[in-house]
Amino acid sequence: MSVQFxxxxxxxxxxxxxxxxxGTAVTDARYLGTVRKARAIAVSIPDSPSGLYFAKLTGSGHxxxxxxxxxxxxxxxxxxxxxxxxxLAWQAYNFHDDNGDGQADTWYASPKVKSVILGRPFDQRxxxxxxxxxxxxxxxxxxxxxxxxxxxxxSDVAAANGRKxxxxxxxxHLLRPSRVRDRPRVRRGRRLPQSRRKPDVPLRxxxxxxxxxxxxxxxxxxxVA
Numbered sequence: 001m002s003v004q005f006x007x008x009x010x011x012x013x014x015x016x017x018x019x020x021x022x023g024t025a026v027t028d029a030r031y032l033g034t035v036r037k038a039r040a041i042a043v044s045i046p047d048s049p050s051g052l053y054f055a056k057l058t059g060s061g062h063x064x065x066x067x068x069x070x071x072x073x074x075x076x077x078x079x080x081x082x083x084x085x086x087x088l089a090w091q092a093y094n095f096h097d098d099n100g101d102g103q104a105d106t107w108y109a110s111p112k113v114k115s116v117i118l119g120r121p122f123d124q125r126x127x128x129x130x131x132x133x134x135x136x137x138x139x140x141x142x143x144x145x146x147x148x149x150x151x152x153x154x155s156d157v158a159a160a161n162g163r164k165x166x167x168x169x170x171x172x173h174l175l176r177p178s179r180v181r182d183r184p185r186v187r188r189g190r191r192l193p194q195s196r197r198k199p200d201v202p203l204r205x206x207x208x209x210x211x212x213x214x215x216x217x218x219x220x221x222x223x224v225a
Contacts, residue, residue: 001059003043004029008052008068009139015132019124021054021066022136035059045071050078050151052085052139054126066126070153076160081149083142085135088154091116093129118155 006023015022026046035041046053054068070085095104098120105120107113122128128135142149 001035002029073150083149090128096123
């Protein structure tokens with residue numbers, strides 16, 4: 001068996017089979033020899049930019065499997081935009097049969113399944129569920145248009161403090177409360193007659209609209225030449 005790492009989303013063709021992943025090779029193929037069940041093999045993660053990558057495992061008889069993973073940026077906030085890949089949702093929709101009992105281990109196959117193991121391989125030779133329809137076209141668009149973003153897994157967001165994550169993505173001065181009110185205010189004590197109220201429009205918006213069309217009080221200090 002051999003293993004080789006690829007950068008997903010750099011390909012120029014659409015996916016046809018649901019159980020394949022495409023991309024640009026970022027390492028040479030490494031021969032692993034004969035691999036038996038429960039054998040652990042240490043491999044080095046490629047020194048590459050943040051993104052979605054996958055290890056392609058090739059065995060005898062043209063057998064192929066994929067192991068996708070998200071490579072985080074070295075420093076959170078290298079780019080102002082972050083793309084969070086739905087790694088937890090992938091496992092929720094993963095129909096892999098973990099214990100070999102013939103029943104897919106996902107709530108979508110049986111309501112008796114209340115939890116899943118996050119580190120299990122994906123069904124369809126290791127390709128994430130619906131990757132062909134959702135993530136692959138979006139990744140191709142990002143890379144083809146030179147969009148520089150930080151790629152994160154859902155577990156990265158769950159482990160990060162929300163304010164710390166926001167501070168890393170955007171300048172700190174945008175996080176401080178503004179002293180200038182950017183929302184129009186409704187005058188204190190303002191009431192709208194019941195006969196003029198519209199049930200499908202929020203009351204605050206109705207009050208603001210009524211104030212906008214109400215004549216302004218006369219100011220005796222203003223003189224018209």
